[in-house]
Amino acid sequence: MPITRRLNLLVLAAAILAGCATPSTNRATVGAYRDSIELNGRLAVNYQKDGKTESLNGNFNWAQRADHVDVELVSPLGQTVATIAVAPGMATLTQAGRAPLSAPSIDGLTQQALGWPLPVSGLRDWLQGYAVDAQGQRFGASPANNTVVTRDGWRLRFVDWHDAAAAQPVPRIIHAERAAAGDIQDLSIRIVVNAAGQG
Template sequence: MSLGIRTRTLLTLWIAIFSIAGCAHKTGANSTFPAESQWSGRLALKVQSTPPQAFSADFELGGSAEAGQLAFYTPLGTTAAKLQWAPGTATLAAEGQIRQFDSVEALVQQATGAELPVQALFDWLRGTATPVPGWSVDLSALEQGRLMAQRDDPSLPRIELRIILQP
């Protein structure tokens, strides 16, 4: 049975895509932080704004709310964005551009489109249910690598953050 030229071309293209994806790897962007201050996995963020926004990506996070870095990856494993912060400075590298911010909170809002409780997020990842006004967090499945937090403040758009950690 002979395949047509178009079918062979599409088949070759799919094989090439999967071969490239199989060779893709993450860079270990957070190797400068102690193991207990590093996390990786999948993050999904939904913002019930007008229009609604949704974002999901693989990530690597290291450090603390005071100083750290966060890398987001495409499905092929290439870096989509890299966020870095230290006291008084924060940068976002994405789409071939580097942008500067005054704080990690401003950086995270620009990168994700949502105001997230950065300090509490690090506590939540460590298993401490630090309260944040207008937010609720579910750490009941953290031992299985799952965290869910949501902003329920009726005066602001609802935000849902889900994290699945890699073992």
């Protein structure tokens, strides 16, 4: 067999094998959505306000049930900065030494109290690898399909996974960015999920 033909056959065989041997991470998608989860992690927040760059870091504890979410924001030194409770039609945010604040929308309430919007309503989905895209369609992330723009204007990237090769990988690092939110510009939130469990 001529060398040229032999090389062409080898290239063709390699291409066929490559097509058959698609890595499992390309096929993997997140597992079914769960109403009840408990997890904790870290937040790094950066944004522009009044021409100044603001940066915040801390930890969070998240407990979610079908109709309720409880969030605790904790400083790097371990002090509770705020607690958030979200129930149908009502959200309450409490900071140490201050009277609790309540509003129908948690996202607007966090911006009022914290100075930046923590997207708690979106995080119900994001922490499990889901979102609602700009067209209103349900999006399920995977290591091979990890970026989406949400219906309310967040650009999400699921950067890393606890086990990318698993049949149903779990997000570990999520980047969320938004060009503007009220008087906040260039808002970015880096979320690192340490642990997750079913409640």
